């Protein structure tokens with residue numbers, strides 16, 4: 001953490017700690033407690049929404065489970081606060097897992113539906129299980145007692161503040177660790193994550209369970225704050241409110257969660273005082289005018305695009321002075337504000353503020369964490385996780401058939417790849433090369449046939465299991481983790497080198513720090529190997545196309561593969577870059593890594609391949625040394641049958 005951030009954090013903590021004394025009104029102290037509690041939940045919800053990119057409509061229910069676990073334990077069994085809270089966290093995490101395990105097999109709208117159904121069921125159960133929950137009558141309890149001292153509202157504020165600060169530290173550590181990188185990676189490119197041995201499904205479930213645990217913590221704190229809980233609180237509206245808070249605050253930021261929480265707790269209050277609402281509306285109109293002026297002057301938006309935001313913000317101010325009673329319009333105003341944020345601030349308030357700060361910030365303040373490790377040639381290579389035990393070929397593909405409807409993209413293909421060789425795979429467009437890559441890496445399940453790798457049958461295994469066996473790949477249409485930096489992309493490739501568990505990350509143990517340091521050193525070395533040392537801290541999506549291809553190779557090497565599949569690595573490269581690529585492939589081979597190379601640049605394939613196989617219409621038509629294949633009549637015919645010039649270009 002930079003010095004400026006540390007100072008700001010220190011000031012914020014001192015400010016928050018002194019707030020209840022400055023503002024010693026019990027009503028406001030209670031509001032601040034609720035803000036803190038919701039912020040804890042939102043920090044967790046952001047892991048699901050912001051990081052893994054899924055929508056959960058079940059978080060109010062998880063919040064309710066946390067609340068009721070603490071409530072029931074205290075009310076029915078007299079369990080003290082310090083035991084009830086961890087129990088709530090654990091119970092909610094278990095419910096999170098029960099929800100996530102089946103639900104996360106589906107995506108998008110289906111996941112939203114499943115979580116919505118979960119929310120409804122939980123609310124009904126709380127209502128119906130009167131023997132435990134007291135049904136609609138609810139449960140009453142008192143604030144916790146610490147060492148014989150009954151806490152009052154102000155004491156409890158400090159309990160929640162401590163829980164919030166602790167949550168921020170824990171969430172920050174998780175999101176900066178290899179777990180957080182896995183979450184981000186699977187959102188940016190699920191297929192590449194799986195092929196880097198980061199199972200999309202498994203890490204989505206982890207993210208959901210961590211998020212549920214935080215909902216449990218928030219729920220249990222809420223029970224003690226309100227001293228009374230009833231089923232109606234944990235309804236659909238609350239779930240929507242939580243989602244809107246994350247979206248309005250801004251995803252992938254801790255500050256965004258706090259801003260979102262302040263908005264959803266305070267908005268009903270702001271909207272109940274007409275004078276206050278008028279002041280806020282004028283401020284919003286002023287911000288709207290400044291933003292519109294800025295967007296027009298910097299030519300970022302057209303005047304047509306700016307009409308609506310100008311109309312909405314200025315209209316809100318006019319409306320504020322026009323109405324006399326605000327209560328009837330509360331929901332409408334809330335809706336309009338949400339529309340505005342969703343349309344015009346898609347990255348939320350924090351995203352908007354950050355984009356402004358980024359423009360004016362000095363060079364030395366960085367958005368991403370800056371990596372200072374310097375690459376070193378001795379850290380590039382590591383022994384494969386699975387030593388080569390098989391005496392025969394490294395890879396054998398037997399009678400492979402891959403059928404899409406009536407089309408056989410691969411038809412009874414046999415392929416043998418000898419250890420330590422570069423095996424070229426060529427063929428006209430649509431001949432089945434990429435399909436073969438996808439079958440080998442488990443993205444497609446073959447219709448018929450077997451694949452044996454290092455003496456083990458891998459056909460039918462999942463992509464992440466196949467990657468863990470030591471098969472790495474690059475993609476024809478580059479599949480990087482766009483919002484992550486170059487070094488973070490390579491660190492995802494090194495995911496398999498971590499052994500520390502969640503506790504190791506949370507407590508930042510020596511062992512975990514050593515693992516992280518070793519991985520970073522190796523990632524920096526791999527970047528140096530592919531010529532990207534200077535671009536380590538650049539977001540992958542901002543790299544030129546040729547560099548993105550190089551980054552994919554570095555990321556794939558991070559997996560310590562025994563077999564590397566390169567799918568058109570020279571596409572989009574300039575002539576000097578292609579020369580460097582050839583040298584690089586030779587170096588990779590020198591280190592004992594076997595390579596399958598799909599390439600349309602014939603000069604590349606022919607100069608570095610030991611063996612070349614040729615596919616045409618899903619069938620292998622020739623195989624041999626490059627010189628033999630080049631003069632094979634069937635091959636010449638296959639290429640001339642297509643567009644020979646185009647193919648050989």
Ligand SMILES: Nc1ncnc2c1ncn2[C@@H]1O[C@H](COP(=O)(O)OP(=O)(O)OP(=O)(O)O)[C@@H](O)[C@H]1O
Nearest residue numbers: 404407409427428429430431432433434435436476
């Ligand atoms: N998911 C899919 N669904 C249906 N058809 C597919 C699918 N994937 C590939 N195909 C078809 O299979 C055939 C082989 O495609 P494939 O992409 O493997 O060829 P290729 O040799 O890699 O071509 P290129 O050099 O253009 O990348 C094509 O006819 C393609 O349309």
